[in-house]
Amino acid sequence: MKTKYGKPIEPKRFQANIIADTKGWAQRMKERAEEYGIRAEEYVSACPVCKSKQYISLVTVYGFDYVQCKKCAHVFSTKRLSQEQLNTFYRDSAEYAKQYTSEDQLAYRMRHISGPKIKYAMSFVPKVKKGTWLDVGSAVGDVLRCVESYRGWKAIGLEASALSVKTGREVLKVDVRQELFQDFVRKNKNEKFDVISFFGYLELITDPLKELRLAQGLLKKNGVLVIGEANGNSFSTLLQKSFPEYSMRHLLPPPVIQQFTKQSACVALQKAGFTPSAFWNFGMDFYEFTKYLVLLIPRFQETSVYSFLMDHTNEFQSVIDQEEYGDCFMMIAKRS
Ligand SMILES: [Zn+2]
DSSP states (O other), X not given: OEEXXXXXXXXXXXXXXXXXXXXXXXXXXXHHHHHHHTTOOEEOOSOTTXXXXXXXXEEEETTEEEEEETTTOOEEESEEOOHHHHHHHHHHOOHHHHTTXXXXXXXXXXXXXXXXHHHHHHTTSOOXXXXXXXXXXXXXXXXXXXXXXXXXXXXXXXXXXXXXXXXXXXXXXXXXXOOOHHHHXXXXXXXXXXXXXXXXXXXXXXXXXXXXXXHHHHEEEEEEEEEEEEBSSSHHHHHHHHOGGGOOSSSOTTTOOEEBOHHHHHHHHHHTTEEEEEEEEEOOHHHHHHHHHHHHSTTGGGSHHHHHHHHTHHHHHHHHHHTTOOSEEEEEEEEO
């Protein structure tokens, strides 16, 4: 498999609201998880990817037990909200859209986060005069804007959150639709796409294999599948195992009900009729580590050590990425 490591990033440019109040953010994430924990009544006893019932305990975050499958290394929560409850959570949740509403942060995201991801994916897509791209779980649609900056490309996004759809249509002028993937597939049976992407989506749904299989049926013969997910085997996972009481991202209940690893993503893709061909590991683990220091050490954020670490995030992160311990990855796959 073709492999790539590292992607430079400047957290200060798009995480301003979290950096300004890290303690408050962590507290809100904890309260939200505990509030929803009471309503989570669905229990999972087998790995959502390979169906094995052999797993080991990984970490407990705000009352949710995350475990790791012994067979395929997939990470999942043994307790979760039902898919219906999750759909309501996203439809009504303003939390997700809020991070993206500042136009400056949005522009930064497109240039440095979604832009490089689309460029990477495009390098594996067969050259076409007119291309169609479907992004599932598109949030405000920054991916769509990046795709449409390539000549001849048209993109559609599907998103559950009403606020994200509104922001995307009004601010970015992209075709984001408030629709579930399975409903879209049912209504557009005869449509075929050159590319289908899932960014940070599969970890939020109860049956990722089902959605991957739907994507397989909706792709053209030479079509490309792109997934971008959090990495269950990462330095951020180690941070949470060591200090679960400060969790504010990554394995975060109630939305994150599972996490892929390189191994479990390969198993899932193969089961759904794809052949994985490229893997890119990168992440924000070192920035995450710095946030933990802010929470653990009084007045740390006022020190010159903090400024030094924040100014050299990318250099420190490269050590983590080289170990394939970056908390994000992208995988490219073709129809088998
Ligand atoms: Zn498994």
